[in-house]
Amino acid sequence: MNNPPTIWRKTKELHKYIGKKGKIVVATKIFVAPEGFEHEVPYTVAIIEFEDASRKPLQVVDLTDELEPGQQVICVIRRIGKVEASGLISYGVKAKPL
Amino acid sequence: MKIKVAGIGLTKFGELWSKSIYDLSLEAASEALLDAGLKIQDIDAIYVGNMLSGVLNHQDQLGAQVASLLKTNAPALKVEGACASGGLAVYTGIQALLAGTSKTVLIVGVEKMTDASPAQVSAALMGAGSEDERLAGLTFPGLYALLAKAHMQKFGTTKEHMAHVAVKNHYHASLNEKAQFPFEITVEKVLRSSRITDPFTLFDASPITDGAAAVILTAADNKKQKTRNKKDVFITASSIATDTIDLSKRESLTELKGTKLAAKKAFTQAGISPSDVDVVEVHDCFTIAEIIAMEDIGFCKKGEGGEYIKQGNTKLGGKMPVNTSGGLKACGHPVGATGVKQIVEITQQLQKRAGKKQVENAKVGLAQNVGGTGATVVVHILQV
Numbered sequence: 001m002n003n004p005p006t007i008w009r010k011t012k013e014l015h016k017y018i019g020k021k022g023k024i025v026v027a028t029k030i031f032v033a034p035e036g037f038e039h040e041v042p043y044t045v046a047i048i049e050f051e052d053a054s055r056k057p058l059q060v061v062d063l064t065d066e067l068e069p070g071q072q073v074i075c076v077i078r079r080i081g082k083v084e085a086s087g088l089i090s091y092g093v094k095a096k097p098l
Numbered sequence: 099m100k101i102k103v104a105g106i107g108l109t110k111f112g113e114l115w116s117k118s119i120y121d122l123s124l125e126a127a128s129e130a131l132l133d134a135g136l137k138i139q140d141i142d143a144i145y146v147g148n149m150l151s152g153v154l155n156h157q158d159q160l161g162a163q164v165a166s167l168l169k170t171n172a173p174a175l176k177v178e179g180a181c182a183s184g185g186l187a188v189y190t191g192i193q194a195l196l197a198g199t200s201k202t203v204l205i206v207g208v209e210k211m212t213d214a215s216p217a218q219v220s221a222a223l224m225g226a227g228s229e230d231e232r233l234a235g236l237t238f239p240g241l242y243a244l245l246a247k248a249h250m251q252k253f254g255t256t257k258e259h260m261a262h263v264a265v266k267n268h269y270h271a272s273l274n275e276k277a278q279f280p281f282e283i284t285v286e287k288v289l290r291s292s293r294i295t296d297p298f299t300l301f302d303a304s305p306i307t308d309g310a311a312a313v314i315l316t317a318a319d320n321k322k323q324k325t326r327n328k329k330d331v332f333i334t335a336s337s338i339a340t341d342t343i344d345l346s347k348r349e350s351l352t353e354l355k356g357t358k359l360a361a362k363k364a365f366t367q368a369g370i371s372p373s374d375v376d377v378v379e380v381h382d383c384f385t386i387a388e389i390i391a392m393e394d395i396g397f398c399k400k401g402e403g404g405e406y407i408k409q410g411n412t413k414l415g416g417k418m419p420v421n422t423s424g425g426l427k428a429c430g431h432p433v434g435a436t437g438v439k440q441i442v443e444i445t446q447q448l449q450k451r452a453g454k455k456q457v458e459n460a461k462v463g464l465a466q467n468v469g470g471t472g473a474t475v476v477v478h479i480l481q482v
Contacts (some may be wrong), residue, residue, distance in 0.1 A: 026251065026351060028243035029296040030235060035221040037235040045234050047244060047346040055346040057234040057244075069251060080233055092233050 002036075002081070007090050017093040020075040022050035027060065027067045036081035048073060048095055062096040072098040099367060100318035101192055101333040103480070104202065105134025106442045111309035111430035112278040119155045119210035124167045126310035126435075127206050134314045141314070142200035144174035147187030147207035148434035151176070153222045154214045164206055180226035181383060183207065184437025185338075185467030185476030188313065192336045195317050202320065207438030208310040219306050223433070226470040228344035239303055239384065241345050241471045243295035246386035248351035250297065252401070257297050259404025260385035261288035264301050264427055266413050267382060271424025273414070273454040278307050278430030302385045307430030311438035313445070331448045333441075335367035335479035343473045352401075356475030357394035357466060364464070364477040365396075372396040375418060375479075376460040377447045379440035381468035382425040391466055392420070395477075414455060422447060422455045437467035437476060448482045 027046035030037075037043070044060040044067055060067060061078060073095040080092040107129030109122050117125075123146070131138060144165050152158045161174035179186040184207030191203040211219055224232050227241065249255045265285055271277035288301040318332060339359035342348055349355065365371060372395060380395070382388035389403035397418065398406040406412070412420035423429040423443040426436060444463035446452040467476040 025346075026244050026248045027296075028240055028247055030237060030240050031292075032220075032237065032239065032294045033217075033235060034224055034232075034237050035217045038217065040235065043235060045236050045240055045244075047351070057228075057231050057236055057344070057346045059234050081235070 002088055002090055004088065007088060011091065014077060014091065014093065017075040018077060020050055021098065022048040022073055022095070024067055024069050024071045024073060025049050025055065026069060039082055046095065058093060058095045060095045074098050099196065099334060099336070101195055102316050102318045103313060103331040103333065103441070103445045104316045105130040105136065105314040106445050107133060107312040108276055108439060108442045109310045110276050111307050111432060113212045114308040115212065117308065119151060119157060119208055120163070120167055122210060122308060122310035123164050123206050123208045126208070126312035127164065127168055127204060130204065130312035130314050136202070136314065138168050138170045140202055141170065141172055141204045142202055143172055143191070143194055144204045144206065145187040145191045146174065146176045147184035147205065147438055148176055148209060149178055149180055149183045150209065150211070150222050150433065154219065155210050179474040180469035181381070181431070181433045182437055182467045182469030182474040182476050183434040184311070184439070185465070185478065186437065186474065188438060188441055188478060189336050189338055189476055191315055192333065195315060202314065202316040204312065204314050205438055206310060206312045207435035209432035209434040210308050211306045211432060212308050216306060230344060239295045239298055242384040242386055243298050244345060245351060245390065245471065246297055246384070249386060249390065252352050255389065255404040257289060258285060259389065259408055260302055261285045262408045263382060263385035263388045264288050266407065267421050267425040267427040270414060270422050270455055271428030274424050274429060277424040277428055278305060279424070279428045298384060304383045304426035304431040307432040309430060309432035309435045311435045311442050313438055313441050329449045329482050331445050332481050333478055334481050335364035335477070337363035337367060338474065338476050339363070341473050343470060345471045352390070353394050354390060354468065354472035354475060356472045357391055357468070360475045360477040361395040361466070364479050368479040368481070370462060370479070375462050375464050377422060377444060377457045377463045378418060378420045379423060379425070379443050379465045380420060381436070381466055382421055382427050383431060383468065385427070387468065388420065388425065395464070395466060414457065419457045422452065422457060437465070440465035440467060441478060441480070444480045448480060
């Protein structure tokens with residue numbers, strides 16, 4: 001939900017993930033996207049396992065090679081979904097290869 | 099536990115542009131009443147399985163809506179559990195019979211999906227996922243693709259194995275006049291159709307469907323209700339298990355723990371084992387889901403589901419036919435209707451009313467209905 005209170009609540013959690021490292025457990029590529037993500041296809045999403053053994057699904061960006069299980073990644077802050085010229089910008093966590 | 103199936107009703111599944119959610123609900127419910135030889139006054143309570151009426155049809159309070167269509171003031175509830183809504187509605191109706199608060203209940207499963215655009219439907223269905231999954235841009239084809247990739251990595255399951263699920267289910271659908279896709283396809287057709295996620299093509303996925311199904315259940319000791327000219331079919335087990343909504347939080351990515359728990363409970367309730375089952379409907383929202391379900395219910399060993407299906411064991415005429423309706427893949431998947439349709443199909447099989455898709459000497463049937471990626475799993479066992 002792209003409304004101010006939701007974005008505000010989420011933004012408060014973002015710092016916990018900046019620079020957090022983990023590895024790819026399993027990854028897929030999306031060719032048919034849900035509303036708001038259509039402009040990004042094809043994009044990669046993976047289940048990441050962090051060093052504290054917790055797991056989270058994240059979009060993986062800045063990819064040059066095919067993603068393999070075990071690949072090391074680091075969390076970065078990126079825009080989430082489509083941003084309209086006059087709309088709110090939602091920031092969230094994505095992962096990129098280390 | 100002995101609950102009798104008194105009547106069944108089922109609409110055509112497909113893109114039914116001339117029919118509304120109201121038309122579909124009324125059609126299935128009326129057919130079930132007729133099949134049971136009952137009047138609406140004989141129904142003590144109504145349970146409607148539906149996921150998205152509020153989002154896609156702008157109709158909430160669906161329980162009362164269906165009751166008013168049927169011109170009754172009986173208690174009526176909508177039951178929601180994503181794609182397991184239908185199975186959950188059946189479960190809820192059974193609880194009322196077991197509690198003794200009702201003698202006869204009507205369960206209607208319905209979903210009207212094709213009025214909305216595929217992107218709207220896809221986003222609406224993601225309501226069954228977690229917030230993190232939505233923010234990652236995941237879809238259900240994406241989530242089940244992650245399960246498929248994990249299964250491929252661990253057990254060597256191939257795209258071809260998965261294609262065989264779609265080919266078999268299309269063959270079954272070709273024998274079912276109610277199916278959305280009543281025609282056969284080939285493994286090559288599946289492998290060469292357009293990619294939707296890695297590793298799925300379009301033919302690995304169940305479609306967007308309109309449709310409704312209804313069943314009338316009655317306490318087995320209800321002498322007033324007689325099944326006319328039909329074999330008595332009893333529901334001997336009804337169980338639910340839940341698991342994390344977020345797929346990444348699961349203990350294992352190669353099984354649905356909810357299925358294992360619900361199936362185990364159901365077999366105990368019915369006092370039977372997997373080898374006693376003659377006919378099965380499983381929740382094949384994606385081809386990999388049928389492979390994993392076969393393993394988790396205990397019909398084959400973990401990791402061997404793909405090969406088991408490829409060898410033809412689950413095709414009509416094989417050891418234990420699975421998804422004789424065509425499954426979600428080829429009969430169609432109107433999400434709230436699916437779990438009820440499975441009960442309709444198994445009842446038809448056990449009463450020898452399944453037409454061209456009839457399984458010979460079927461006496462025990464099982465239905466597995468899944469919500470999301472397995473956060474809700476409902477298992478029913480039916481017997482004659």
